[in-house]
Each structure stands twice: as structure tokens, then as C-alpha cells.
Amino acid sequence: MNQERTLYEKVREDILNGTFDKKEKLTEIKLAKMYDVSRTPIREVLKQLEFEYLVKDGYVYTPSPEDYRNLFEMRILIESHAVEKAVLLFVEEDLKELRNYIKQAKDGDDSLTLAANKKFHDKLVRAIRNPFLSETYDRLNSTIYLFSRTVVQKQRPELLDEHEKIVQAIEDRDGETARQLIVTHLQKDLEFTLYYM
Amino acid sequence: MNQERTLYEKVREDILNGTFDKKEKLTEIKLAKMYDVSRTPIREVLKQLEFEYLVKDGYVYTPSPEDYRNLFEMRILIESHAVEKAVLLFVEEDLKELRNYIKQAKDGDDSLTLAANKKFHDKLVRAIRNPFLSETYDRLNSTIYLFSRTVVQKQRPELLDEHEKIVQAIEDRDGETARQLIVTHLQKDLEFTLYYM
DNA sequence: AAAGTGTTAAATGTATACATTTTTAATATT
């Protein structure tokens, strides 16, 4: 197995794990020394991290609640579009896959639950079958990760129930209900997490 | 007035004006010589142009009809969300501004019409009041420009009528109609332009 | 003390040299 992490992955993980204080400027020179590379690849990585809302103006991005609401508006727009597509396109096997992720989330530890929940939402988004929208969704990965970590660690109630109900609505081919359910599901994630931050 | 164009603007305009053949590789070295700068700023510019779907894998991006449909799915998702917001938020002055753009598009030459139509759609998107979604929409600027240029030059019928009806639906606070109208409006733009390409 | 001024330090922007990878195309092999 290839364990080698790219520079991008290393910096990203360090940011997500809180290596850098939010008041600490991420200068190219300092990062270059830290990761033992030159400024050139560091610049590329910083651009990529800005792209996914992890870095802004040379600092770790600490979005305001308003910013998080806006990022979630974007997420909700994409995922609600996704479930409407899923209602039209998903076959029995797709639904089985979704239910499998719910089961994994129920049975595993926090780390597995986190991974399974991510797979659940990613599977929904893939229903759109649109690489441009998928990539736009992926830009939110770090934000979604930070929220999902809180939601799992602080054990937000009803979470897996809501996943179940969404799958059921898709199976029933009830697009309007499915849409409503995913919207309120994500809004609850948002409000729950903002409460803890 | 500051007439100085940035390197990014120069390269972008040259691509939009057809300076580069689609079979022509945009190598950093060649571009650096062409624009009399070093490879470093050229790399930045190429990244930016990839971001907005004008360059891909070192060539001018020539999307397939399928790609264009997907890009427009993204556009439609954002703009239909925008009109729903506009129905809730726009006041008389905003509607006046929209109608003003329709008038400008009617009276001016192609170049003015193009600019006015862009302002119309940008005004709608700003109703979302979400910088992340606005930026996502702006990524589509070049694609939208290419389509809008065809639509105006080839004089797609009904275009300004459709704009009128959208404004009317917003004024009537009829979100569902407004949404339907913008969706079909954009789908017509898409199909009309694909026919000519 | 607050507000300006100038000097220094440190950061980013740009150019360029060098390392590595990829592409090209000429030649050999089946």
C-alpha cells in the first residue's frame, strides 16, 4: 500500500488537526522550511487550500457563523438537487449501498462513523452525474469534515434516523419529501455544530 | 482611467477571441515569451483559467455538448435558486434596475446588448447574497460569455420577452413561475447555442 | 499620548537555473 502523503495532504491534515493558530501567518518561507521544500510547491498548496476554504489571506480561514451558513447554503443547494436526481435514477443496489453506510455508521467507532457518513453523502451527490457539480461539492470537503466531526463526537441525536428516512423517501420515489428531509437534515447539522463553536 | 490590463485579462481575452487553435498546446515557455514575462506568472494565470473552464490539460478547453449541458446544469441550479430569493427580497428599485437592463439590451448594438444581458443575470445572482455561490457562478463567466455572444449575434427569438416575464413573475411574488421561467429560458439558450456549435 | 515619518526587516512577486518527467521521432525488430 502506498502510504506516501503529498505535501498538500500533509499541510491540509495539519491545519485540520489544529497545528496552526488562527493568529499565525502561514508565510511561504516558514512553511517551506517546515515541510522541507521550496516556496514554489508551497504556493501551489496554499492556492489549493484557499480553493477549499481552509486558508484565506495567508491565515487559516476561520469562517464566521454567517460564512458557515453561506457555505451550507451551497451544500444544501447541491445535495437537495442530488436527492431529486437520486429519486429518478437510483436502483435497488444504490439504495442497498446507502443503507450499508448507515449500518456501518451505527456499528463502528467515531472514526468509522465519520467515514461512513461521508460515503453516504458522497453517494447521494454522485447521483447528479455531473463532474462540475461534484467538484464544486468537493470544495466543501474540509468544511463538511469539520462539521461532521463535531456532529459525530457530540453525538447529534436523530442523525442516522434522518439518513434512514431519506433513503426511504428515495425508495418511495417521493422527490419532494426527500428534498425536504435532506434540507432539514443539513440545517440541523449546521445549527447543532454552530452551537458548539 | 486605468487601461492597464493584467496578464490574466490579456490571456483570457486572447483565448476568447480565438487566438489559439484548439490543437495548440499552451506551453508555459511559449506563453512566457508571447507575453514577455517569466513562467511563474504564466503558471498562475493558467491555473486561474483552468478554474473557470477556459483551459484544460494545457490546451484551450473545448467542452463537448455533454460538458456544456453539465455546466449549464450548474448555472441553472444557481440561477433558479437566485430567482426564488429575488422573489422574497427584491424591492421596486431592484425590479427597475432589471427592467433597465432589458431596455438597454433592446436599444443598443450587439456589444451593449451582451453587456446588458450579463448585468441582468448578475443582478439576479446577487439576490442570493452569498459570496461563495456568487464566486461559483463567476467561474462560469467565460462559458456564459461564449454562449451569450452566440445568442445575441444569432438573435435568438423571444430572449428579451423571457427576461420581461421573469421580472414580472418576481414582481408578482410568484416564485414557482419565476423558477420555471428562468429554467426554460436558460435551457433555450443552451439548446439554441449548441445547435450553432 | 497620538499621529505622522522614515528606516529596516520580512514577506511576496518574478525571473531563472537546474532536476525530473514526458513527448517526440528516429531506428530497429517482428
Added chain:
DNA sequence: AATATTAAAAATGTATACATTTAACACTTT
């Protein structure tokens, strides 16, 4: 002729030097 092989060339990736801009801070002046 099509397929490998491989040497040369050309591209990108990375490091680094230099230029320019921005930030920090000591010192005046009010």
C-alpha cells in the same frame, strides 16, 4: 506496416536569486 526501443528534445516541477511591495518599529513632531 505495425510495434518496440531508445536517444534527443522539450516540457513541467522544484529550488533559488533577485526585485518589489508590505509590515514592523523606532524616532519625531504636535
